Amino acid sequence: MNDNIKGIPYSTAEFDKDGKLLTPARVPAGTTDLIVISHGWNNDRNEAEELYQKLFVNFVDVTANDAAIKQRKIAIIGVIWPSKKFNELMTQPPTDSKVAGGAASAGEVVDKAALEAAMRAAIDRVAPLFDDAGDDARVATLRKLIPKLADDTEAQQIFVKTLRALLDPDGSKASEEPKEDAAAIFFRGAADVVFKNATQAPTLSSTPTADSDNPAEGIGGAAGIGSFFSGVANAVTNLLNLTTYFEMKQRAGAVGKNGLAPLIDHLAGQVERIHLVGHSFGARVVTAAAANSTTHKLHSMSLLQAAFSHNGFSQKRNGFFRSVVKSKRLAGPILVTHTRNDTAVGLAYPAASRISRDNAARFGDADDEFGGLGSNGAQQMEEGEVFPDTKELLPIAQPYQWQPGKFHNLESSRFIKDPSGGDAHGWVFVPEVAWAISRAIVS
Numbered sequence: 001m002n003d004n005i006k007g008i009p010y011s012t013a014e015f016d017k018d019g020k021l022l023t024p025a026r027v028p029a030g031t032t033d034l035i036v037i038s039h040g041w042n043n044d045r046n047e048a049e050e051l052y053q054k055l056f057v058n059f060v061d062v063t064a065n066d067a068a069i070k071q072r073k074i075a076i077i078g079v080i081w082p083s084k085k086f087n088e089l090m091t092q093p094p095t096d097s098k099v100a101g102g103a104a105s106a107g108e109v110v111d112k113a114a115l116e117a118a119m120r121a122a123i124d125r126v127a128p129l130f131d132d133a134g135d136d137a138r139v140a141t142l143r144k145l146i147p148k149l150a151d152d153t154e155a156q157q158i159f160v161k162t163l164r165a166l167l168d169p170d171g172s173k174a175s176e177e178p179k180e181d182a183a184a185i186f187f188r189g190a191a192d193v194v195f196k197n198a199t200q201a202p203t204l205s206s207t208p209t210a211d212s213d214n215p216a217e218g219i220g221g222a223a224g225i226g227s228f229f230s231g232v233a234n235a236v237t238n239l240l241n242l243t244t245y246f247e248m249k250q251r252a253g254a255v256g257k258n259g260l261a262p263l264i265d266h267l268a269g270q271v272e273r274i275h276l277v278g279h280s281f282g283a284r285v286v287t288a289a290a291a292n293s294t295t296h297k298l299h300s301m302s303l304l305q306a307a308f309s310h311n312g313f314s315q316k317r318n319g320f321f322r323s324v325v326k327s328k329r330l331a332g333p334i335l336v337t338h339t340r341n342d343t344a345v346g347l348a349y350p351a352a353s354r355i356s357r358d359n360a361a362r363f364g365d366a367d368d369e370f371g372g373l374g375s376n377g378a379q380q381m382e383e384g385e386v387f388p389d390t391k392e393l394l395p396i397a398q399p400y401q402w403q404p405g406k407f408h409n410l411e412s413s414r415f416i417k418d419p420s421g422g423d424a425h426g427w428v429f430v431p432e433v434a435w436a437i438s439r440a441i442v443s
Contacts (some may be wrong), residue, residue, distance in 0.1 A: 005052065005053055005056040005060070005076060006056065006057050006060040006061075007056060007060060008060065008075065008076055009026075009027075009028045009031070009061075009074075009075040009076065009077065009414075010027040010052070010056075010075070010076045010077075011025045011027075011051075011075075011076075011401065012025065012076070012077070012078045012079070012080050012302070013025040013036075013077050013078070013079055013080070013259075013260070013263055014079075014080040014081075015080070015082075015255045015259040016082060017082050017251045017254065017255075018254050018259075019254045019255045019256075019257065019259030019260070020259065021259055022271055023080075023388075025077045025267070026273060027075050027267055027270045028073075028075055029270075030073050031073050031074070031075045031270065031271045032072045032073045032074070032271060032272045032273065033072045033073070033074045033075075033271065033272065033273050033274075033275060033299075033441055034075050034076075034077065034271040034273070034274045034275070035057075035074060035076045035077070035197065035268060035275045035277060035437075035441070036076075036260070036264065036274060036275070036276050036277070036286065036289075037052055037075045037076065037077070037078055037079065037276075037278070037279075037281075037286075038079035038081070038255075038256075038260070038277070038278045038279070038282030038285040038286050039051055039052075039078075039079070039080075039083065039279055039280070039282045040083065040278075040279050040280025040281040040282045040283075040307060041083035041248035041249075041251070041252065041281040041282075042083065042278065042280065043170060043280075044083075045080055046258025047252065048078065048080060049078060049080075051279065051428075051429055052076070052078045054429035055428070055429040055433065055434055056076060056439075058430065058431040058433075059434040059437065059438060060231060060430060061431065061434075061440045062397075062431050062434050062435045062438065063434075064114050064394050064440075065436075066438065068442040069438055069441070069442060072256055072441065073093070074272075074441070075306045076084070077267075078306065079231070079255070079260060079282070079285060079286075080290065081251065081252070081255040081259075081285065082251065083248055083251065083252075084170040084224045087210050092428070094374065096164040105159075113120050114373060115232075115233055116146050118149060118233055119146050119149070119174070119232075119233055119237070120143055120146055121172035122237045122240045123139065123143055123146075123236075123240065124135065124219070124238060125144050125343050126240045126243060126244055126401075127139045129244060129247055132167060132169070132185060132245075134165075135166060138165055139166075139313065140163050141158070141162050142159060142162055142163070142396055144158050144234075144345070145162075149232050149235075149236065150232045155190055156191070156192055156195040156196075156235075156237075157191035157192050157195070158191075159191075159195065159236070159239070160191035160192075160194050160195050160239065161191050163239055163240070163243045163306060164186070164187055166243060167187075167190075167246055167247055167250070168187060168199075172331075172363075174420050177391060183246060184244065184421075185251075187210070189346075190255050193238075195235055195239070196235075198234070198235040198238045198239050198242070199231060199234050199235040199238075199372050200231070205319060208213075208277070209334070211392065221331075227425050230281060232338075237278065244346065248279065248281055249284065249308075252281045252282070252284040252285045253284060253285075253288050255286065255288075256285040256286060256287065256288025256291075257288045257289070257291070257292045257293070260285060260286070260288070260289035260293075261288070261289040261290075261291075261292035261293040262293075264293045264295060264298075265294050265295050268295035268297045270431060272297065273297055273298075273299040273331075273332075273441075273442055274295065274297050274298050275299055275300045275301070275302070275437070275440065276289065276298065276300070276301040276302070277301075277302045277304065277437060278301075278302070278303055278306065279304040279305060279306075279426075279428050280304075280305055280306065280307045280344070280345075280374070280425065280426075281302065281306065281307045281308070283303040283305075283306030283308065283350060283373070284306070284307070284308050284311055286301065286303075287301070287303070287306075287308075287312070287321050287324060288321075289331045290321075290324050290330065291323050291324050291329065292325075293329075296331075296427065298329055298330050298331065299330065299331050299440075299441070299443075300330065300332040300333055300334070300437075300440035300441060300443065301330050301334045301335070302334075302335040302336070302337075302372075302433075302436070302440060303336045303373060303435050304336070304337050304428040305336070305337055305339070305342050305343050305345055305374035305416065305424075305425055305428055305434060306336065306345070306372070306373035307344065307346075307372060307373075307374060307375045308372070308373055309370070309371070309372065309373065310319075310371045310373045310376045310377065310379040310380075311369075311371075311379055311380050312370055312373060313325050313381065313385075313407065314378075314379065314380035314381055314383075315376050315382055316380050316382075317380045319380075319390040325385060328405055330405055331404060331405065332402065332404050332405070333387075333402035333403065333404065333405075333406060333439060333440050333443055334405075334406065334407045334408065335406055335408050335410060335436055335440055336373060336374075336378055336407060336409050336410060337374065337376050337393060337410050337411040337412040337416060337428065337433065337436075338373065338375055338376055338377040338409060338410070338411060338412060339374075339375070339411065339412045339416050339417070339424060340375060340413065340436075341413050341416060341417045341418070341423075341424035342372075342374050342375060342416070342423065342425045343375075343423040343424075343425065344375035344425035345372035345373070345375045346425055358386075377407075377409030377410075377411070378407045378409055385405075385406060385407055386405040386406065386407045386408070386409060387401075387402070387407065388409050389401055390402065390403075390408045390410070391408070391409055391410065391411060392410055392411045392414075393410040393411070393412040393414065393415050393418070393432050393433065393436060394413070394417070394432065394435070394436070395415075395432060395435075396398070396432060396435045397435070399439070400439040400440075400443075402439070402440065402443045404443070406443040410436065412432075412433075413430040414432075415430050416428060416430065416433065
């Protein structure tokens, strides 16, 4: 990509999976406002930079005649982190009941060879994520267990424990896992129960807009949790997808805490104000950065279809990012776009939590313990922490009423939507989102 986006200086800050800065970012002299934006975990580098390009081209267009923006000198840093391209990793179990691990009807014969081949393919797609010492042996163990998984409880337990070891070889990470998505259950629950629960299908109480008769279709392609089919193939595929989900979540947190937070602190002396923007799991990256940075120059934060818990900032729910609120890390407004058009967050995010219990009656909505921020906005907040008078994404040129340091849950279904009727998770580059970000910058 060029070193500017339609005239706004642009550079990248690339990090490895542990948050080590690989490429330095550039901030032009005289910059007043630095925008730092992070992509999610289903984007490769090209897709991430395409998102940045689309969003900020729209930003320039919608603010072309805006006097307040013209008084600022803005620069953009695009975060690049190793999230891997989603569709190179994820897979779903075959839908044909003869090979999907479901019970065969009278006269049908389950094709065990096809079933095992599908499960091995799922392992092969996840394996490239893990390249630390001992990971090759762990992946080999997963492959060897495949023929035994249909009817061997001990093999099922070893399968779950091996996945845990891929994510957390020494057990140090599991102790730090928040309760927001049942990660503690995944890491420390009874392995046989985790395997069994991974075969269960959720009960959906409300369904985002989708161009399908099956509300679960397309979940895997959007966020990596995968559709829920019955049987052992379903359990294997969903557990592997969950393993990828937890790995990406850990990486997002590490990049934000270990990499982006120090970078922001380093650059703070060169600018007047810093604005954080994160999409999907990139919202976790920038929120972790806000929680762990020390600069007092953080002004606004825009969380676009965030793929973490809607209770993440809650005091009563001991939200993992409560310190952002408690320590008043943002001097300006905090924007949270949310829409049930987003099947990735609305369905797939809480699906990660179903390994902890039986089906929930209210799957993914505001009353669901495991609902997503990008689906419902910030929930379970204290009185006065969410500004009630600004509660939807507005058309271009309409004024916003912001409150400094407050959350603004912006219901965004009018504008964050896929014109074809599909999953809207990635449609955060639209002009109306760019306009809202611009209003937060000049607030």
